[in-house]
Amino acid sequence: MSGGELNYAANPVTPRRADAKLETWLWIAQRGSAVVLALCVLVHLVTIIYAVRHGLTGAAILGRTRGNTAALAFYFLYVLAIAVHAPIGLRTLCQEWLGWRAASLNWVIGAIALALFAFGLRAG
């Protein structure tokens, strides 16, 4: 920045109360989903390596997953956590790298979250 002085008018340091509340909730959601995902990704990685070592055929995979309620519940939780975590991360990226901070960003990110959730559930 020229002259080394902060331009407070261009970069307001006190966000509106509603914005601050939203940011707080998004921060909590991002960390909460990260904790859930840490467990899910660990299980996912172990399962990938197990599956590769113990028969990666259509019959073997479907035999392990079809009618498996625990696997379905795990998948549902995984998709839900992804649908929360990934869009919030993309939102931060859009704000910091693209400078996109308009209200439209929140709508687009909300739509991505819903689409990911719906697409993920449909796949399972």
Next chain:
Amino acid sequence: MNNDYRSRNHPAWWAFLVHRLSGLALSVFLPFHFLALGQALQGEARLDTLLRWTEQPLVKFAEIVLVLLLAAHLTGGLRLLALEFLPWRGWQKTLLAWAAGAALAAGLAFALAL
């Protein structure tokens, strides 16, 4: 200090970049993963077709990269959670080394199992 390359060239900044880029790559990959999963789970024949397609060397290489990215995002995320929620102990670089090591180990375990 100038906000240039020299001020960013330290382990924590590289860890931030890896975490962000791996997150972006995984987000882009996700819809394709769901699409493939949805197609494959429709029947054994379709799943076997998909599995045969993944036998190609380039796809195998992409799979290893994806597993590495997933492991890197996981370990980098655990590092961030530890930094934010655990008491500060000046162990930044130790955590970084653990995160990088664990991600590489996961990638290698997958590559060697293939």
